[in-house]
Amino acid sequence: MLNDKFIFKSRQLDQENSTAKFIYQLDHGGESFEFIETLEFSKFNVADVSPQLIKNILESLHLVLGISYYKLFCPNELVLENIELSKEQAEFWNTIYTKGLGEFFYKNKLDFRGLINFNFVEAQSNPVKFTSKNRSLLGIGGGKDSIVAGEILKQMGKTVSAFTVNLHPIMQEAINVLGVETFSVKRQIDPLLLELNKRSDTYNGHVPVSAQNAFIGLLTATLFDYKYIVMANEQSANYGSVNYLDQEINHQWSKSYEFETLFQQYVKDFITPDIYYFSILRPFSEISIVEKFSKYPKYFHLFSSCNKNFRINNPADSKWCGNCSKCAFTFVMLSAFLSKKELTEIFGKNLFTDRELLTVYKQLLGVEGIKPLDCVGTPDEVKVAFFMASQKREYETDLIMKYFQEEVLPNIQNIKDLKKQVFIQSSKHNIPEEFRI
Numbered sequence: 001m002l003n004d005k006f007i008f009k010s011r012q013l014d015q016e017n018s019t020a021k022f023i024y025q026l027d028h029g030g031e032s033f034e035f036i037e038t039l040e041f042s043k044f045n046v047a048d049v050s051p052q053l054i055k056n057i058l059e060s061l062h063l064v065l066g067i068s069y070y071k072l073f074c075p076n077e078l079v080l081e082n083i084e085l086s087k088e089q090a091e092f093w094n095t096i097y098t099k100g101l102g103e104f105f106y107k108n109k110l111d112f113r114g115l116i117n118f119n120f121v122e123a124q125s126n127p128v129k130f131t132s133k134n135r136s137l138l139g140i141g142g143g144k145d146s147i148v149a150g151e152i153l154k155q156m157g158k159t160v161s162a163f164t165v166n167l168h169p170i171m172q173e174a175i176n177v178l179g180v181e182t183f184s185v186k187r188q189i190d191p192l193l194l195e196l197n198k199r200s201d202t203y204n205g206h207v208p209v210s211a212q213n214a215f216i217g218l219l220t221a222t223l224f225d226y227k228y229i230v231m232a233n234e235q236s237a238n239y240g241s242v243n244y245l246d247q248e249i250n251h252q253w254s255k256s257y258e259f260e261t262l263f264q265q266y267v268k269d270f271i272t273p274d275i276y277y278f279s280i281l282r283p284f285s286e287i288s289i290v291e292k293f294s295k296y297p298k299y300f301h302l303f304s305s306c307n308k309n310f311r312i313n314n315p316a317d318s319k320w321c322g323n324c325s326k327c328a329f330t331f332v333m334l335s336a337f338l339s340k341k342e343l344t345e346i347f348g349k350n351l352f353t354d355r356e357l358l359t360v361y362k363q364l365l366g367v368e369g370i371k372p373l374d375c376v377g378t379p380d381e382v383k384v385a386f387f388m389a390s391q392k393r394e395y396e397t398d399l400i401m402k403y404f405q406e407e408v409l410p411n412i413q414n415i416k417d418l419k420k421q422v423f424i425q426s427s428k429h430n431i432p433e434e435f436r437i
Contacts (some may be wrong), residue, residue, distance in 0.1 A: 004028050004075035008083060011062045013054055018043050020219065022062045028073045035069045035193060039216060040186040044223040053128040056271045057219045059083050063093055063118075064215045069193055070097070071104055072202045076115055090120035092266050099253050100208030103373050106244040108203050113245060130274040135159035136228040137183065137221055139213065142170035143305040144293040144330070149232035149280050150178045151296060152437065163220060163229070165213050170309055170319065173302040183224060185216055206373070208254035214263055214277060221275050228432075233260065233279040235426045236286040236377040242370045251373040257282060257428055264430055282429035285422050286377030287333060287385055294337035300346055305330045307374070320347045325372035327351065328360045329382070336388035340395065352398035361400050365408055383412060384419045 007025040014021065020039040025032060039061075046054060062083070070078075085093065097116040105112040138153060140146045140162045153160045162175045167184040175182050196202050210233070217229040233255040240250035253259055264277055281289055293299070304319040305326050320327050331351040334343055344350050351357055362368035365386070366379025386404040395401040412418060 004073060005077035005079055006066070006070045006075050007079040007081060008062050008066055009034075009081055011058045013046070013058060015044065015046055020058065020061065022058075022065055024066055024069050026069060026072060026075070028075065033192060033196065035190040037065050037068075037190055038186075038188040039219075040188065041220065041223060042183060046223065049222060050128045050130070052126055053130060053222060053272055056126065056128065057215070057222060060266075060271065061215045061219060064096065064212050067097060067100060067207050067212070068189060071101060071205065071207060072193070072196055074110065074115065074203060076117070078116070078118055080119060084123040085118055085120045086123040086125060086270075087120045089123070089125075089266075089270055090118040092262060093118045095262065096208070096211055099247070099250075099259075100211050101205075102244070102247055102249045102253060103251050104203070104205035104207065106242065106249045107205050107373075110203070111245065112247075125270045127268065127270055128272050130222065130272045132221070132225050132227040132274060133159075134227050135161070135225075136230045137161055137163040137217060137224075137226045138180075138230045139217065139232065140164050140171050140175055141232075142168060142174055142303060142309070144299075144303055145232035145234060145281060145289055147174055147178070147296065147299050147303060148289050148292045149230065150174075150180070151292075152280060153230065153435075154178070154180075156435065158435075160230070161226070163217055165216055168309065170302070170304050174299065177298055177302065183220055185220060187216070206251065208259075210252075211254035211259060211263070214254070217277070218267065218271070218275060222272075227275060228435075229275065229277040230435075231255075231260075231277070231279040232281050234281045234284050234286055234289055234377075235428070236381065237375070239371070239378045241373055249373070252375055255279075255375070257430075260430055276432065278430040278432065278435075280431060280435055282431065283425040283427070285381055285424075287336065287381045287422050288425075290333040290385075291337055294334065297342075300338075300342065305375070318348070322347060322349060322351060322354070323356065325360050325364065325374045325376055328357050329364055329372075329374075329376040332361070332364070332382055332385045332389065333377070335395065336385040340392075350395075350398065352395050352400040355399055358400060358403060361403070365404070367408060378422075380418055381422045383408065384415070384422050387412075387415050387419065 005027045009023040011022045018041045022037045024035040094116045162182045164171050164184045237252040237255040240248035242249050306320050308321045364382045
């Protein structure tokens with residue numbers, strides 16, 4: 001719409017109140033809305049931190065957090081107030097918005113081609129040297145992956161602290177067992193966003209939260225003197241679901257190797273070369289990580305991968321809803337390594353007997369529809385997990401397992417070769433030498 005625009009107004013780090021604030025303005029159809037997003041930290045002192053470094057990070061945070069508000073109307077004019085981007089920086093942000101909102105564009109049937117255009121000038125990059133302690137912030141989400149990453153880091157003898165955004169009791173339980181200190185950032189989205197989401201003329205959908213958390217982690221590492229930001233993103237996160245307008249749509253794009261590499265390079269070139277972001281689980285498939293997780297029974301009854309626990313509105317009242325693609329995927333992955341008794345105790349029921357999940361499992365197996373737009377592994381991994389579970393003969397009378405054995409397994413050319421393939425470690429990763437297993 002003519003004169004529609006999204007404006008990045010101002011940003012401020014307030015040491016006295018331990019907060020960072022970001023202000024936006026969205027003009028649409030004669031209406032104008034102001035949003036204020038706040039990040040709240042533990043007490044910090046920036047006396048010894050370069051003001052230029054803080055400026056570099058705050059500007060990037062301003063841009064990445066703005067995605068949540070921009071998507072309400074997706075105006076084609078982006079206005080930067082007191083932020084200057086070079087051509088290379090503008091291209092980075094065009095990519096973050098376009099690929100990070102890929103699922104959002106797909107579900108809302110929006111033509112994103114040429115939509116995102118950040119202005120640039122002949123600006124000079126000003127990365128700043130930063131002297132930090134050789135220690136790591138580990139992103140914790142409450143699921144199996146970050147637990148495995150934490151145990152790996154502990155086995156290596158690394159100095160590690162948990163990093164969370166909006167600490168949830170499920171995350172806290174995992175951190176307590178890991179036995180590490182916590183840096184939790186409270187992210188307060190402007191309540192006006194939630195109100196506008198109820199209108200029929202606004203767009204809703206997935207935003208690249210992992211990209212937003214990466215930049216929040218960068219500020220946290222700077223404020224509290226950490227050299228590494230370690231994530232638990234696996235090689236399976238590189239696998240998309242569907243092609244839309246010549247772009248692969250990947251729910252996990254901001255967990256992918258592509259994003260990780262882009263982010264690393266951007267931080268090095270334009271922010272600081274002395275804080276390093278990487279995923280320690282990148283070489284491994286989901287099924288490999290689940291195999292590692294199965295060796296830690298102390299976490300079985302406190303972890304959760306079900307997204308319904310972490311919703312802003314109406315969070316779930318149990319760790320597993322038992323009817324979403326994340327629950328279905330996690331159940332079949334664990335079925336390859338845990339007994340039926342252990343698994344049903346974790347989930348509260350046997351998901352392989354639920355007829356309503358048959359369509360979800362067909363999608364996970366890659367035999368119907370598209371791979372679910374969720375943080376799930378590849379169809380090959382799901383096939384192998386079903387096969388491994390079937391070998392135990394504990395589930396052979398269950399509806400979902402019978403479907404796999406009768407309809408899917410006969411069409412797999414060589415299940416043993418497929419099993420070997422899904423456990424192969426990838427050489428595509430950014431893990432520093434000192435963290436390599």
